[in-house]
Amino acid sequence: MFKTRMTELFGIKHPIMLAGMNWITEPKLVAAVCNAGGLGIFATAASTPEETRKNIKQIRELTDKPFGVNQILIGPGAKENIDVAIEEKVPVINYSLGKPWFIEQVHGYGGKVLGTTAIARHAVRAAELGCDAIVITGQEAAAHGANATSVVLIPIVSSQVNVPVIAAGGFYNGRGLAAALALGADGISMGSRFMLTKESRVHDNFKRLCLQATEQDTLYSDRFDGMPGRALKTKVTEAMMKGGFPLIEAFKGASEVKQLLGLSFGQFIGLSFQMMRADEGSPLWVQARQAAGARRHMKAIYEGDEKEGILFAGECCGGISDLPSVKEIIDRVVAEAEEALETTRKKLV
Ligand SMILES: Cc1cc2nc3c(=O)[nH]c(=O)nc-3n(C[C@H](O)[C@H](O)[C@H](O)COP(=O)(O)O)c2cc1C
Structure with a gap:
């Protein structure tokens, strides 16, 4: 404990x-x-x-x-x-x-x-x-x-x-x-x-890809949603690293987000400018990229779409090889931490 x-x-x-x-x-x-x-x-x-x-x-x-x-x-x-x-x-x-x-x-x-x-x-x-x-x-x-x-x-x-x-x-x-x-x-x-x-x-498809990943299999870039972030390395994310600005995709994503939030076009643009002025805010083109990124995330998480979907994932996926329950994870992490501290103490001569 x-x-x-x-x-x-x-x-x-x-x-x-x-x-x-x-x-x-x-x-x-x-x-x-x-x-x-x-x-x-x-x-x-x-x-x-x-x-x-x-x-x-x-x-x-x-x-x-x-x-x-x-x-x-x-x-x-x-x-x-x-x-x-x-x-x-x-x-x-x-x-x-x-x-x-x-x-x-x-x-x-x-x-x-x-x-x-x-x-x-x-x-x-x-x-x-x-x-x-x-x-x-x-x-x-x-x-x-x-x-x-x-x-x-x-x-x-x-x-x-x-x-x-x-x-x-x-x-x-x-x-x-x-x-x-x-x-x-x-x-x-x-x-x-x-x-x-x-x-x-x-989705199971992306859980499987994460379990197969090594610690080298993530990519850190602003290509995924306009802000620097880490995603699982797949054919899609590798292609995104090479591609240019995804204009059509960004537009599609922006209109979906607008619809999702029930905003009029004017409200959407107004909000975009408000966000741009905010502390740590992002310019419009970053927001368009975020919208496009959101579409691809939902495709990965809900549909398991390996052709278009992308998933944010950490380097530590390389150390993860099973799919236990949440309780098993928490109990395991606590027990292992106690053991790790004990082993560390014993290392000291
Ligand atoms: C799919 C996905 C979505 C995330 N969305 C958010 C978010 O909405 N807000 C946030 O603060 N962090 C978000 N994060 C980042 C996590 O809160 C957290 O910082 C990160 O997963 C910690 O690193 P780890 O994956 O190595 O444990 C997201 C992470 C993932 C994998």
Whole structure:
């Protein structure tokens, strides 16, 4: 058993968090992590506010443990989704990209705010703004990151902030948890590992591709959705690395997202400009690429389409070779971490 500042802050049993992952962290997976003693996080960026509320209620039907929602603050619908999460008094609000305007409101009902970043300077700023804990993401992680790896970032951030630090990027086993604690973190957040479980909704075709992957089989590029991110190396992602700007695809993706969020064309353009001006916001062409990337992700996750689909995935897929249940993973990581710390002590002569 590991009691850390992370377990104390959130009232959970183990210092392990399910990373928010669009399209993947639906209520069943979130609740499975919570019921196994971790902190389940539901990513809302791909949901309308109505869907977000429905999913929060569904999580509450499946677990009575603390859970969180994750929202990228620069995206369309961000404010509306955050408002719903606050109305529903979700115990943990986890954000990435952008400046949180809601910290006081969340603290008002006893909730916690968890900032996610990949840059030490931003982690310090998030702590200064009043975040209760910080997730710091190393470059080996699935999806978006910056240039430093976990082994470099964790000690830097842990020595610069006073709030609990949760390490993300490359963590999938007990050795990783033990290493993260030794580097100064208070716990870990796992994305790829929880994506490869029985409960995960990722299509079997892509689960199989991830299990076959070595640690060399991911690609880090802005080609997938316009922002630097890590995806599984496949024929499709390799071709995207070589191709030019996917204009037609970006247009198709943008119109789908517009429809999905129920926006008029004017509202969509207005929001795009708003996002461009926001802290860490992205220009229009990046947003068009994100829309195109979202289409391809859904094709991979829901349909298992290996001809067009792409999947964000971390380097640690190279160390993952099975599809256990969420509970098996959490119990295994904790037991292995205890053993790893013991073995490390014995190594010292
Ligand atoms: C398919 C997929 C979707 C993701 N979507 C989000 C997201 O919506 N918001 C976010 O902050 N991070 C997102 N991430 C990144 C994870 O939250 C996390 O940082 C990453 O998976 C950690 O690295 P690991 O995969 O090595 O454990 C996503 C990751 C994956 C695999």
